[in-house]
Amino acid sequence: MKDRAHDDAMAEIFREDLVFATQYLNDVLEEGDQPDLLIALRQIAKAYGGVPAIAEKAHLNPTQLYRTLSAQGNPELRSLTAVLKAIGLRLAIQPLHHT
Structure with missing residues (x-):
């Protein structure tokens, strides 16, 4: 389990710099580790008002969003895009190799 103080520090960084939060999520996605992605999304949700506030903006059930x-979560694409939109981000597809 992650240290709560670390989560608070990350939330503060993400709140102050959405560009950094975006790059951090992209880096986590590139690594392909789903538990790390969910941790990052929780920290970013905390930065933007917490899970209840994000759930409300995303029109999702807060309990279900938690x-x-x-760590064992498996978000549907609909939920993931709703959470990202509530934070001010979007999911995008990019080529692996530029030609």
Whole structure:
């Protein structure tokens, strides 16, 4: 389990710099580690008002969102895009190799 103080520090960084938060999520996605992605999304959600506030903005059930963003969570694409939109981000597709 992550140290709560670390989560608070990351939330503060993400709140102050959405560009950094965006790059951090992209880096986590590139690594392909889903539990790390969910941790990052929880930290970013905390930065933007917490899971209840993000759930409200995303029109999702807060209890379900807590479960979705847990270490064992498996967010549906609809939920993931709704959470990202509530934070001010979007999911995008990019080529692996530029030709």
